[in-house]
Amino acid sequence: DQQVKQNSPSLSVQEGRISILNCDYTNSMFDYFLWYKKYPAEGPTFLISISSIKDKNEDGRFTVFLNKSAKHLSLHIVPSQPGDSAVYFCAAISWGGSEKLVFGKGTKLTVNP
Amino acid sequence: DAGVIQSPRHEVTEMGQEVTLRCKPISGHDYLFWYRQTMMRGLELLIYFNNNVPIDDSGMPEDRFSAKMPNASFSTLKIQPSEPRDSAVYFCASRRDRRSPLHFGNGTRLTVT
Numbered sequence: 498d499q500q501v502k503q504n505s506p507s508l509s510v511q512e513g514r515i516s517i518l519n520c521d522y523t524n525s526m527f528d529y530f531l532w533y534k535k536y537p538a539e540g541p542t543f544l545i546s547i548s549s550i551k552d553k554n555e556d557g558r559f560t561v562f563l564n565k566s567a568k569h570l571s572l573h574i575v576p577s578q579p580g581d582s583a584v585y586f587c588a589a590i591s592w593g594g595s596e597k598l599v600f601g602k603g604t605k606l607t608v609n610p
Numbered sequence: 611d612a613g614v615i616q617s618p619r620h621e622v623t624e625m626g627q628e629v630t631l632r633c634k635p636i637s638g639h640d641y642l643f644w645y646r647q648t649m650m651r652g653l654e655l656l657i658y659f660n661n662n663v664p665i666d667d668s669g670m671p672e673d674r675f676s677a678k679m680p681n682a683s684f685s686t687l688k689i690q691p692s693e694p695r696d697s698a699v700y701f702c703a704s705r706r707d708r709r710s711p712l713h714f715g716n717g718t719r720l721t722v723t
Contacts (some may be wrong), residue, residue: 531711540614540701541653542712586653596641596708597666602652 500524502591503601511609512607516574518604520587523568527599532561532572535584542596545572547583577608612636616702616715626722628690631704631718634683643712644677644687645701653701659685692722 502521502606510516520530528549533541547554547561547570562574574581587601617633623629635642645656657667658678667677674693678686689696699719703712 507634518629529709533712533714538716540703541709541712542714546711593710595666596660597655597658598643598712600645600653 499601501587501599501601502588503585503604505604506597506602507605507607509609510577512579513576516572516577516581516586516606516608518572518574518587518606520570522570522589524591524599526594528592529590530560530561530563530570530592531598533587533588533600535585535586537559538571538581540574540597541586563608564609574606576595577606579608580607582606614619614702614704614713614715616700616718618718619716620719620721622721622723623692625693626691629692629696629720629721629722631687631700631702631720633685633715635677635685635686635702635704636713637683637704637709639704639706639713640684641705641707643703643705644685645703645714647699647717648700656687689720692720694722696720697722 531546532544534544545556545559546565552593563570584603584605586603588598590598617632626652639710644656645653647653657677662679677687699717703714705712
């Protein structure tokens with residue numbers, strides 16, 4: 498039973514355009530969500546997060562949107578750059594419950610020059 | 611801050627052999643996690659420790675897998691005997707407290723032939 502789903506294994510966009518990565522979750526107890534970025538031969542690195550009390554969090558070119566009623570979140574990258582090409586993992590945790598961070602399977606983003 | 615350090619980076623072994631993966635978490639981090647990444651299952655949590663005590667090992671696939679954390683600066687994940695289906699990238703991660711993001715090491719790529 499996959500509690501965090503990233504239904505698009507890959508995404509390709511042109512440099513300068515917007516990249517939108519999507520994530521759905523099934524566990525209504527999740528109250529904190531994170532995005533991680535992973536380059537080949539490296540571990541995932543933390544990118545941005547959002548608490549369930551918010552619906553948007555912005556950090557530079559990266560914005561995460563949360564729609565609790567739809568159990569959906571998305572990561573927007575504007576403008577996209579070739580260096581953004583990586584695998585992006587969505588993750589969720591229930592701070593009031595389990596301490597375990599649950600990951601989606603990832604979306605491979607390719608930004609073409 | 612040196613980050614989470616894992617060794618070895620690559621391990622190739624024959625079926626039936628014992629494999630030991632090592633991890634040094636970031637100093638001051640109270641939590642340590644072992645994850646396994648495969649194409650089929652993505653990033654799955656194997657076990658995690660809080661203050662050197664194993665809290666949840668429900669993700670450990672079989673009794674062939676064991677993990678220890680003898681002190682705050684060192685953890686091992688052991689597979690004995692290893693099997694070809696254990697081939698994957700194994701990540702160690704640590705975090706300061708419940709609400710801090712995970713910091714990952716660069717992983718150990720294990721190949722069992």
